[in-house]
Amino acid sequence: MTELATLDAYGELIEPATLKIQRLLPGSVDRCWAYLTESELRRQWLAAGEMEMKVDAPFEFVWRNDELSDPPGERPAGFPEEHRLQSRIIELDPPRKLAIAWGTTGGVSFELEPQGDQVLLTVIHRRLPDRETLLNVSAGWHAHLDTLASRARGEQATSFWDRWTRLKAEYGRRLPA
Template sequence: MTDMTSLSRHAFMTEPLALTIQRKLPGPIERIWDYVTDSDLRRQWLASGTMPSQPGGTFELVWRNDELSADSAGRPEGFPEEQRMQSEMIAFEAPHRVVFSWPPSGEVSIELQAVGRDVLLTLTHRRISDRRNMVMVGAGWHAHLDILEVKAAGKNPAAFWPAWLRLREEYEAIVPA
């Protein structure tokens, strides 16, 4: 059985140019799988986009971070209202594992493990291009997974951008040079 009492809130390096972050979420696993793979539910914490269930299928993720909470304050200058990314499905193993490309060369895997009534979500982002992007990606996944955690508990999340800005400073301090 996995001990989820000591999970770190921050992402940690698991290999060069890779970050892993975990969250304990209220189950059942099928519910959390839907939050990861269903466009309408994923849009509430990350990005919309219909994911194919077959490896090799392509899809587009669309971020609208201002819409992740009732309070849309604080978008930093230089960040658009909407961002889009073309991706390719690498693995789709319902309800336990999804892996997709993160262009230009990265890869994201999200694994779910039932632990009693809860679900351990483990997200690993591999082949992050450099330290600057590692800081940005770490803060981004941290902020988005915090929103997923709050949404999965049936609560309303705080504004995304102020949390992301604070987390970016934290990751700037903890990601090795």
């Protein structure tokens, strides 16, 4: 298990425009896979959207971050109540790896590795086009993965937007300009 695999570890740049962030989650690989691939479970920590489990299958993510915690906190200016992203599956190895196209970036991969009675989830978001996107994505993945970890432990998630805002400032200090 790496040093980064803690409950609230910060992401790191593994290339100039590639973020890697990890979480150690309770439960089995199959349970964590369900949180990645089943719309109703994924909606509780990231975004809804039915996925056909095959390479090149298109799908749509639907974010409603105000619904991830109660209270949601104050949504930052410029963020809509709902956000949609057309995507497709680009790599699939159930229940170990899922990679998806992600807007104008190089895509996102999710890898699951058993660690005793827990699972190491590694998220890698590639080719982030600029610093603002990098900071938004870093704070976003961190806040979303914190929410996933809370849900997986059967706990209530803390205020999503307040956490995101704090994390964006922290990533601004941590990541090289």
